[in-house]
Amino acid sequence: MRSDPLTGGLRLLAKRDGFLTGPRAASPRRVALDYLGQRADAFGLDEDDLAAFELSHGYTSESGATHLQWQQTYRGIPAFDEGLRANVAADGQLINIGGAPRPDLAVASTVPRIGAREALHTVARSAFARVPLGPAGPSRGPQRATRFDRGHRASLVLFGDPSRVRLGWRVLLWAGTEGVLDAVVDAGTGELLYRNDLTRNAAALAFDNHPGAPQGGVQTPKDFSAAWLSDPGRLIGPNAWVHSDPNDTHFEGTLPTATDEIPPTGGAWNYVQAPQAGLICPAVGCSWAATSGGSWMTNRRQAGTQLFYFVNLFHDHLRDAPGIGFGASSGSFEGSDPLYAQIDDGAGTGMGSLPDCSSVNNASMIVLPDGTPGLMETFLWTSGCGAAGVYDVNGADDASIVYHEYTHGLSLRLVTDPAGYGALNGPQSAAMGEGISDWYALDFLEAFGFQPDTSAPAEIRAAVYENAAARTQGFDCPVGESTGACPGTPTAGSGGYTYGDFGRILGSPEVHADGEIWVETLWDLRRALIGAHGASDGINRVRALITDGLRLSPAGPTFLDMRNAIVQADVNRGFGDRDLIWAVFAARGMGVNARTSADNDTHPVEDFTAPPPLPGPPPPGDETAPVISGFTMTAKRFRVGLDRTPQAAAKRRRRTPVGSEFRFRLSERAKVVITIERALPGQKVGRSCRPPSRRLRGRVRCTRYKKQGSITRSKRPAGRNAIDFSGRIGIRPLPRGRHRVTVSATDAAGNRSKRRRISFTIVRK
Structure with a gap:
């Protein structure tokens, strides 16, 4: 169990060596929401909070597990990074749940004082970026989602810190050489609250590894099948579109020119790499010369062909390899959101058709939420900008670089915030x-x-x-x-x-x-x-x-x-x-006693201890559930006592001066869980009992129950049992009024008893 330092909510609830629930024949969504509803108090949530979750993404992976994510909203506006995540096994067992939802998420007003354009300007100024915004389209929905011609976006979000929640603009700004910025601006004051660069750096002939490698270092014939290639005149298909970007001007919403496309010759992309005389070269030769303007153009078509081969091959590997299964449902790059892959990025940004020093010795990957194409940029490499010993070669020819960048697409589509943005930023x-x-x-x-x-x-x-x-x-x-x-x-x-x-x-x-x-x-x-x-x-x-x-x-x-x-x-x-x-x-120092406070902790404490082996399974053949009988209370109408009631303990405490005592008999040794719920008024809607509201006025009245907490007693003996109860869950007193209590028992083999239930009333002191 891990709590979030900002919201105080549960960031993750899981068992390292098991599941949170047993198998269940229900939809994964119902498994997760039922578990959350039954334990809402542990998350600090009430019924209004639960009703504000909107399912934003869900898919089933190769293992059979279903992965679900909800956004937490207020009046149709989502929280920036609070939400709910749940993972459910194929047989209905809950693997884990969390997301740090914020109790009572709300703001005083959902009307911004500054507009989307002003918020974009704030982000641009913070990065010292001169960026033309272009005209804006219409604002849509409660989020006032606005798109600009040059790919920029802005929409309203709720941004929380430990003390308050603020209305903000979430901005996506294409800031040229400063990257692609995901930011939040206070919609009331214009203060920059958050900023993150989404850029992650780092029939044809093609290499399987890189030129000159002992294995895969020679160009060999490849087949660009219809599954990869949809246009016989350029390198474009369902998974990728490869082109050059020597002036570093292509971003979302702009298209390459005809001269940036990579056409075939004689119907094929059989471009042999021509060695160049660079500053420092590998044994196989350089692919361009940092001292010769425009020399990168000689192998431009060959490099584009190579990149097209790499990205398509790796796309198919991540989709088809047993154990990975990164396909369309997981957020892969194909169909309506393929990968835009660029060669020679910035190769002509310097003097004399050479790259400037900010456009060499790098590669990058920009990953936006599923449904938006990814952008991979590959650059030229050289020692000419102070990187001693680096060869004059093209990064598009190196599988280790291309596959590294492509994998950012996998990791940032699988680990996301509730809005679908990659959440590997700390x-x-x-x-x-x-x-x-x-x-x-x-x-x-x-x-x-x-x-x-x-x-x-x-x-x-x-x-x-x-x-x-x-x-x-x-x-x-x-x-x-x-x-x-x-x-x-x-x-x-x-x-x-x-x-x-x-x-x-x-x-x-x-x-x-x-x-x-x-x-x-x-x-x-x-x-x-x-x-x-x-x-x-x-x-x-x-x-x-x-x-x-x-x-x-x-x-x-x-x-x-x-x-x-x-x-x-x-x-x-x-x-x-x-x-x-x-x-x-x-x-590697990540033993069972290793410690760290959060993602931003740069001084974690290592430990080299492995946990003990798990105990063996219980003796076979025990399928008899424990039986609870004679469940009662010494007083069913009482005042709350001064002493706390521990929520989990093995030893019996002394009797409380005010309060009551649970009494029952067990047929065998078992763990006992006592769950307490408060009775509240409600009104019938179908089969459910909803909180009263003006809209439901005139509906049939009913009683609904809201969980207050639970008390756990491990290894209770067979026979008579008595558990003191002061009227408190831990140190928190129960409110006055009627309550009901449910008791269940689970033995060592995992067999669970039938539940027993009685009611009691807390009265005024």
Whole structure:
């Protein structure tokens, strides 16, 4: 159980080694909402709060689990990052639930004092970006959703902090070289409340790896089938549209010119890479020359062909690979929202048809909510802007870079806020996003034989083709490695990194460096599962665990949240690898006693302890449910006492001076749960009893019950039992009036008794 520091609501409720509920033949939506309704007090919610949730997204993944997300709203305006997430197994068991919904979400007025255009200008000024907004379309709905001609958007949201909720404009601003900005501006004062850059950096002939690689380093014939190619005259299809963007002017809402398209020659894209004489070159030769204006044009069509091959191949892999299943229902890039992939981004932004130094040695991926195309930008690489030793090559020719960027699309579509925006933005979650992208890229290359992984350390690396120090060491560096192959850094030391190295690898937090902790851990898990189950089954398992972990994760996860989600994925899949998974994470400092406060915690506390093995299953054959009899209370009309009633305890407390006592008999030893509900007036609507309102005036009266809390007593003995009750749930007194109490018992085998129920009344002191 984790609480959110902003809302105080439950961020995540889960069992690491099991499910929250048993199997149930009901819809996943009903399973989740019924559980929430029965435990609304634990979330701090009332019936009005529950009625304000709007289902925004739901899909069923390869494991059979259904993944649901609701927005929390007030008068049709959604909360910025409060909502509800739930994951339900194929048999109706609830895996986890959370999202930190805010109790009594409301604002004094839903009318903004500043308009959408002014909010956009505020965000542009904050980033020192000169951005033309263009004309605005009409505002729509309670959110006053407004789109501008150049792709900018603005709509009303409710933005909460620990003390209050404010009406704000959520802005999406295409800010040119400053990135794509997701921001919130106070709709009353114009104050900037939040800002995040959504940009994530980092028949034809094509390479399978990169030019000159020992495996996959030679261009070979490829078939661009109808499933990839929908226009015989350019590189466009259901999954991707590849073109060049040398002036860095293409963004949402703008289209490439004819000269930016990549046409075939003689009906095919058989463009052979022509070596260039660059500043520093790999053995196979450079693909452009940083000292020769326009030299990148020589291999422009070849690079576009290569990128088209990479993105389509990886799209199909993520969709079809056992364990991953990133298809249309999960938010993949296809159909109405394909990937726009650009080569030579910014290649002509400098003097003499050369790139300026802000347009080299990078790659990026911009991911917006499902339904909007993604944008991948690949750049030229060179040592000419101060990056010593980097070759004059094109990043579009390197599978490790292209697959890394594409995986940002997967992770940012699976871990989202209630509005569908990617929710890997804090120091820890963003570092995991980088590590996850590295892992999926190298996992693919290793599995298909393009990146061998032997027992030697430091073989698994990215950006080898560019000769760039993109990472400090290989992803397969074991903890304690001392041969020199894994040098680490002066601030973190040598060998594989652990959780305690977070923020220390480069001397301060940096997402790519801190992401090395995560990718090294995941590579350990991959090797361990291959060792336990063989290459084929082991790879399928680790892909399933990591992908399902993303689906089960809360928004803004910490390393420990994602560790727990991977353990839960193992439980849901029934793999039985729980102890192996814990051993891997414990070895990297993410043991059972590791601690962190939140996603923005840059000083987590590591621990190397694995939890004890789970106890064995109960003795077979016990299918007899416990029986509760003689359930009564010593007083059914009483005042609230001064003493607290513990919500969970094994020992019996002394009798309260005022209050009552629950009495009953058990047929066998069992855990007892006593649930207390308050009786409230209501009016009938169909089969339900709703709170009274003007709209329902004249309806038949009824009694509805609102849960106040529960009391748990573990290992109650067979025979007579007595439990003191002061009229309080913990320290909170019950309100005056009529209540009902329900008792149930569950034995060690999981058999549950029939419920017993009686009523009582709390009176004035």
